[in-house]
Each structure stands twice: as structure tokens, then as C-alpha cells.
Amino acid sequence: MPVDDRDGIQDSRTSLPARTEIHSAEGRRNEHPPESRHTLPTGVEIRMGRFEGPNPINWLTTIFMVLIHIGAIAAFFFFGWTNLVVAAILYVLAINLGIGMCYHRLLTHRGYRVPKWVEHFLAACGTLSLEGGPIAWVATHRVHHQHSDRPGDPHTPTEGTWWAHVGWLLSGQGLHTETTLLNRYAPDLTKDHVHRWLSRYHWIPLTAVAVTLLVVGTLTGGWRSGLGLFLWGICLRVTLGLHATWLVNSATHLYGGRRFKTHDDSRNSWWVALLTGGEGWHNNHHANPVSSRHGLAWYEFDPNYYGIWLLEKAGLATNVKVAEFTRRDPEERDHTTRMITRN
Numbered sequence: 001m002p003v004d005d006r007d008g009i010q011d012s013r014t015s016l017p018a019r020t021e022i023h024s025a026e027g028r029r030n031e032h033p034p035e036s037r038h039t040l041p042t043g044v045e046i047r048m049g050r051f052e053g054p055n056p057i058n059w060l061t062t063i064f065m066v067l068i069h070i071g072a073i074a075a076f077f078f079f080g081w082t083n084l085v086v087a088a089i090l091y092v093l094a095i096n097l098g099i100g101m102c103y104h105r106l107l108t109h110r111g112y113r114v115p116k117w118v119e120h121f122l123a124a125c126g127t128l129s130l131e132g133g134p135i136a137w138v139a140t141h142r143v144h145h146q147h148s149d150r151p152g153d154p155h156t157p158t159e160g161t162w163w164a165h166v167g168w169l170l171s172g173q174g175l176h177t178e179t180t181l182l183n184r185y186a187p188d189l190t191k192d193h194v195h196r197w198l199s200r201y202h203w204i205p206l207t208a209v210a211v212t213l214l215v216v217g218t219l220t221g222g223w224r225s226g227l228g229l230f231l232w233g234i235c236l237r238v239t240l241g242l243h244a245t246w247l248v249n250s251a252t253h254l255y256g257g258r259r260f261k262t263h264d265d266s267r268n269s270w271w272v273a274l275l276t277g278g279e280g281w282h283n284n285h286h287a288n289p290v291s292s293r294h295g296l297a298w299y300e301f302d303p304n305y306y307g308i309w310l311l312e313k314a315g316l317a318t319n320v321k322v323a324e325f326t327r328r329d330p331e332e333r334d335h336t337t338r339m340i341t342r343n
Contacts, residue, residue, distance in 0.1 A: 071235030098126030111292030133199030278302030
């Protein structure tokens with residue numbers, strides 16, 4: 001049977017090599033020369049959907065989420081321009097550099113390559129988002145692409161909007177302790193001792209930043225200044241970042257345009273793209289999963305790709321894979337895409 005790699009992952013039921021295809025707005029699927037992409041070993045399949053098994057409430061996670069949301073509300077009573085600037089800087093580090101550029105486009109889909117020290121720095125930034133370590137995040141996202149909007153998808157709105165947004169985290173099946181399965185879904189990361197350390201101790205960088213904000217703020221401006229920096233730089237900033245990421249799982253599978261007729265419900269959402277640095281161009285992404293650029297049209301704002309472009313210009317990013325529009329023949333009016341790799 002042919003390989004179905006529409007979401008950038010080789011089907012686990014076959015050992016045939018993956019292939020890259022052109023996706024047209026009319027749903028045509030046409031092969032073009034293979035590109036390198038991550039694959040899964042034969043026979044590996046995890047189903048993490050709402051109805052795949054018992055989903056008891058994770059009370060520790062639930063209580064922690066409630067507390068950090070309370071802290072986010074409290075932050076508005078401690079407004080200060082310094083607090084706002086610190087929160088904005090940490091948001092960019094965690095959500096843009098950490099989640100968008102690293103966890104998603106670099107580690108999950110290998111849309112480009114960077115030196116190991118850059119990869120590890122970006123992964124450390126990702127832990128500041130409170131979205132866990134790189135191995136579990138990548139493995140979960142690869143499961144999502146394998147079963148997107150089908151039974152087994154960890155967070156599809158077809159099983160409930162609340163479930164897709166946050167319910168799957170509060171009561172769903174997590175992969176953090178499933179060492180064997182993680183090794184199969186993210187073998188490229190489990191071989192790296194830094195990624196293993198960050199995955200086991202992902203709470204340390206965020207805790208260190210929190211303590212630093214409290215101490216520096218208190219020493220320079222008193223306890224109120226220290227508490228304000230903590231509430232803005234940690235509680236409010238983390239809460240906003242979490243919901244921005246969760247909106248990619250929920251809103252971009254419900255609302256927006258569909259340039260490509262993919263085999264899922266992915267959609268392009270300009271407002272989610274604004275919140276996440278370009279991750280909202282989700283239909284573009286599901287049609288071209290290994291592309292480091294998600295905003296394919298000139299007007300599709302994609303800061304995460306601009307960051308990758310800057311790394312490339314600085315000589316730090318290579319093998320940058322980019323989807324670009326093309327036309328199959330002079331009579332073809334609908335856009336198609338092809339993947340190019342910049343060395």
C-alpha cells in the first residue's frame with residue numbers, strides 16, 4: 001500500500017519510504033522529488049483521543065493551572081511598564097523562539113538545521129512556556145499529525161472544543177512518563193542527553209527565572225516590585241502563552257479559511273497567527289508540514305519564519321525547507337506548492 005504522508009509523518013503501518021507531494025487547492029496530490037523528513041518506525045502507533053481510554057482528571061495539573069490563572073488576574077493590580085516589557089521579552093523567548101521556532105518547526109518537523117548549541121538554547125527557551133519538555137511535546141505533536149482530526153488525535157475539536165483547547169491536558173493521556181513510546185515517536189531527541197535532561201527537569205529554567213524576578217525586583221524596588229515582576233513575567237505571560245498555543249489546537253481546526261483540501265479540518269487563522277508568531281496559518285502547515293515557513297502569501301504574517309530567516313542569514317541555520325507557490329501548467333489557475341531546500 002502507498003505511504004500516506006500528508007501530515008509529514010510516514011504511516012506507521014508500512015516501511016516504504018516517505019514521499020513528498022504537491023497539494024493543490026482542489027485537493028490534487030502529485031509527487032515531486034523526495035525531501036528528507038522525520039519518520040516513525042514500522043508498527044508504532046499511539047492513540048491519545050478522548051475516547052481511546054479512561055481519562056481521569058489530573059488534579060495536580062488542574063490545581064496548578066487554576067493557581068496560575070489566578071496569578072494572571074492578580075497581575076493587573078501590579079501594572080508597571082517594566083513588568084510589561086519583561087513579560088513581552090519572556091513571551092517572545094518562550095512562544096516564538098521556544099515553541100514556534102524550536103519545538104515545532106525545528107524539533108518536530110525538522111524544517112531546518114542549526115548547530116547543537118543553538119538547538120539546545122532554543123529548547124531551553126521552550127521550557128519557559130510551561131508546556132513541558134521537548135521530547136514529550138514533540139512526540140505528542142507527531143501523534144497529532146498521524147491521526148489529525150481522526151480517532152487517536154490528542155486534541156481534535158471533533159471530540160469537543162473544550163477538550164481540544166485544554167481538557168486533553170487536564171484529564172487526557174500524557175506521554176511524559178511513557179519512556180518506551182517516547183523513544184519510538186521521538187528517537188532523534190531521546191538520543192540527545194541535553195534534550196533528555198530538559199525533558200526530565202523542564203521546570204528548572206522557569207523556576208530559575210521566577211526566583212530571579214522575585215529577588216531582583218525586591219532588591220531594586222521592594223516586595224511589591226518583586227511580586228509584580230513575578231506576576232507579569234510568570235503568571236500572566238505563561239497564561240497568555242498557553243492559551244495562544246492551545247488556540248492552534250482548537251480554533252485553527254474550527255475557524256478560518258482552507259486554501260488546501262487536506263484530510264483534516266485545519267484552517268488558516270490570521271488572529272491566531274498574530275498571537276503565536278505565525279502558527280495560525282495551520283492549513284498551510286498541514287498541507288506542507290516540513291516547511292519552515294507557514295505564512296505562504298506575502299500578507300501572511302509569520303515572525304517565527306522571520307526568526308529562522310535571520311538565523312540563516314547569520315550562518316546558523318541550514319537546510320531550510322520552504323514551501324512556495326507554483327503552477328503546474330499554464331492552464332492551471334489554482335495554486336499548488338513545491339518544497340525547496342536552501343543549503
